Amino acid sequence: MSTDLHELAPHHLPPFITAPGSSDFLYNVIVVSLVVIVLLVGNFYFKLHALPEKMAEHANSTQLQLIGVMALLALFTHNHIFWVGALLLAAIQLPNFTEPLNSIAGSLRELSKGAAKNAPKAPAVAADAAASEQA
Numbered sequence: 001m002s003t004d005l006h007e008l009a010p011h012h013l014p015p016f017i018t019a020p021g022s023s024d025f026l027y028n029v030i031v032v033s034l035v036v037i038v039l040l041v042g043n044f045y046f047k048l049h050a051l052p053e054k055m056a057e058h059a060n061s062t063q064l065q066l067i068g069v070m071a072l073l074a075l076f077t078h079n080h081i082f083w084v085g086a087l088l089l090a091a092i093q094l095p096n097f098t099e100p101l102n103s104i105a106g107s108l109r110e111l112s113k114g115a116a117k118n119a120p121k122a123p124a125v126a127a128d129a130a131a132s133e134q135a
Contacts, residue, residue, distance in 0.1 A: 056090035
């Protein structure tokens with residue numbers, strides 16, 4: 001086979017045009033760069049969707065669970081309103097109503113145990129007399 005070009009072919013070909021049977025350098029570069037770009041964009045997308053959960057790490061348990069569910073809904077349904085809602089919910093610190101109520105309930109429980117311990121017991125004779133009067 002001769003390496004001479006056809007007389008009508010241009011003599012100065014760009015470097016991305018390859019000879020028949022050789023590998024295409026530009027194609028290989030584009031494939032590798034496309035794979036890298038897709039991986040980087042995917043990584044950015046997942047980090048962006050985890051942003052509300054990162055912001056709400058120190059929130060109470062119920063708020064963190066609600067933010068996590070909203071972020072997952074936004075990820076799987078592509079409804080961005082869920083993600084915006086999760087972001088706003090993470091930015092706002094909701095008051096924790098259950099902690100004071102649990103504290104009050106625990107204190108009342110302890111008081112009732114102490115009151116039951118110190119309460120005078122009614123004599124059994126008086127209770128028996130009251131029962132016999134009713135009969």
